[in-house]
Amino acid sequence: MAEFTMELNEDQRGVRDWIHGFAAEVMRPAAAEWDEREEFPWPVVQEAARIGLYSLDFYAQQFFDPTGLGVPMAMEELFWGDAGLGLAISGTGLAAIGVLTNGTEEQIGTWLPQMYGDADDVKIAAFCSSEPDAGSDVSAMRTRAVYDEAKDEWVLNGTKTWATNGGIANVHVVVAVVDPGLGARGHASFIVPPGTPGLSQGQKFKKHGIRASHTAEVVLDGVRLPGHCLLGGKDKLDERLARARERARTGGSRTHNAAMATFEASRPTVGAQAVGIARAAYEVALDYAQTRVQFGRPIIDNQGVAFQLADMRTRIDAARLLVWRASWMATAGKPFTSAEGSMSKLFAGETAKAVTAQAMQILGGNGYTREYPVERMHRDAAIYTIFEGTSEIQRLVIARTISDVPIR
Numbered sequence: 001m002a003e004f005t006m007e008l009n010e011d012q013r014g015v016r017d018w019i020h021g022f023a024a025e026v027m028r029p030a031a032a033e034w035d036e037r038e039e040f041p042w043p044v045v046q047e048a049a050r051i052g053l054y055s056l057d058f059y060a061q062q063f064f065d066p067t068g069l070g071v072p073m074a075m076e077e078l079f080w081g082d083a084g085l086g087l088a089i090s091g092t093g094l095a096a097i098g099v100l101t102n103g104t105e106e107q108i109g110t111w112l113p114q115m116y117g118d119a120d121d122v123k124i125a126a127f128c129s130s131e132p133d134a135g136s137d138v139s140a141m142r143t144r145a146v147y148d149e150a151k152d153e154w155v156l157n158g159t160k161t162w163a164t165n166g167g168i169a170n171v172h173v174v175v176a177v178v179d180p181g182l183g184a185r186g187h188a189s190f191i192v193p194p195g196t197p198g199l200s201q202g203q204k205f206k207k208h209g210i211r212a213s214h215t216a217e218v219v220l221d222g223v224r225l226p227g228h229c230l231l232g233g234k235d236k237l238d239e240r241l242a243r244a245r246e247r248a249r250t251g252g253s254r255t256h257n258a259a260m261a262t263f264e265a266s267r268p269t270v271g272a273q274a275v276g277i278a279r280a281a282y283e284v285a286l287d288y289a290q291t292r293v294q295f296g297r298p299i300i301d302n303q304g305v306a307f308q309l310a311d312m313r314t315r316i317d318a319a320r321l322l323v324w325r326a327s328w329m330a331t332a333g334k335p336f337t338s339a340e341g342s343m344s345k346l347f348a349g350e351t352a353k354a355v356t357a358q359a360m361q362i363l364g365g366n367g368y369t370r371e372y373p374v375e376r377m378h379r380d381a382a383i384y385t386i387f388e389g390t391s392e393i394q395r396l397v398i399a400r401t402i403s404d405v406p407i408r
């Protein structure tokens with residue numbers, strides 16, 4: 001019985017082709033305009049919601065695909081369409097995963113629908129962990145959550161930065177320090193419901209790429225949250241903190257923390273986005289190399305160009321295989337004993353950056369202009385070695401995992 005297959009099944013192929021159609025017909029024609037406007041592309045997200053592509057149901061279906069390939073396959077097609085628009089459509093997913101991985105069933109049922117809204121009233125969500133002094137080093141986080149026992153309320157103060165959808169989201173998921181003595185183990189995640197007083201948008205960033213995606217600071221000034229907004233609930237938090245204090249006292253091994261769990265679950269997904277951008281740039285370059293004539297023959301007739309395309313394609317396929325492996329492992333409940341999730345994000349992110357640069361080179365002067373999309377794809381790809389853990393941090397995670405040495 002040959003159970004192993006590297007082919008998508010019929011349902012998956014159907015979903016992939018459907019997303020591809022949206023990417024080709026709706027996203028691609030709109031991509032340059034929204035890149036220039038640098039605004040959140042509500043009409044595109046609303047159109048995605050209208051056909052059911054931006055919806056909790058659709059993401060839940062892909063998330064629970066038993067092969068694990070539903071989400072990466074969807075991401076690759078969306079980001080093949082355009083990365084800025086793709087992130088506008090998929091950015092809510094990071095906050096949703098934060099709730100799915102740390103929330104109670106009741107919290108999942110209450111908040112996930114409010115993150116997506118519906119086709120007539122589209123909503124988005126933001127996941128806020130990074131701070132001005134706490135990017136790669138999450139243990140330097142300062143945003144504080146203090147429990148007011150008399151009122152069963154949490155009071156949050158601090159400034160978050162680089163939050164995708166920050167300040168324009170309906171629901172914000174905020175990571176904050178509940179026990180400063182425990183470093184990254186003393187963090188907890190909170191839901192900030194729509195319209196909560198004290199939460200405001202700070203600076204909106206003007207970016208190099210993915211400019212249709214909204215990125216901003218989120219200021220939390222005396223934000224009061226009911227006790228039920230603590231993800232996972234107070235009892236679970238108290239147990240986790242007690243274990244962390246005990247380990248700190250006895251020098252025991254590292255514990256899991258909520259923010260890191262969120263990042264780990266989302267890394268292959270981010271890798272798949274990078275694969276989509278790389279594939280898009282490679283296809284433009286392949287086509288251009290076959291049609292652009294210099295010295296009386298198409299430039300692809302030169303090994304110097306053809307071999308670049310061969311390398312680009314090989315890297316893209318290798319990146320996809322790493323992404324699919326990690327996604328399959330996550331769904332199958334396999335332990336990431338070699339940090340395979342981080343591997344997939346590292347390799348795919350570096351591939352997107354390198355392949356889009358090569359594509360620009362193959363297009364020559366045209367590649368450098370906004371007449372062709374590879375210039376935008378190259379700008380978009382650059383974020384994939386930075387966010388969701390920089391390439392250096394992925395290497396650190398992989399190196400520590402394979403060696404069990406606390407490499408710095």
Ligand SMILES: Cc1cc2nc3c(=O)[nH]c(=O)nc-3n(C[C@H](O)[C@H](O)[C@H](O)COP(=O)(O)OP(=O)(O)OC[C@H]3O[C@@H](n4cnc5c(N)ncnc54)[C@H](O)[C@@H]3O)c2cc1C
Nearest residue numbers: 127128129130135136162163164215386387388389390392
């Ligand atoms: C467009 C965009 C969207 C984002 N969206 C979100 C979001 O939705 N939510 C959220 O919480 N965050 C978000 N981020 C934040 C993102 O995850 C951080 O930018 C990222 O983690 C890096 O942190 P930093 O920018 O502070 O860089 P730093 O941590 O200051 O790193 C600077 C450089 O030093 C290197 N470095 C740092 N420490 C080490 C080390 N130990 N060893 C080797 N090298 C090291 C890094 O690799 C990097 O090259 C987003 C960022 C951007 C730009």
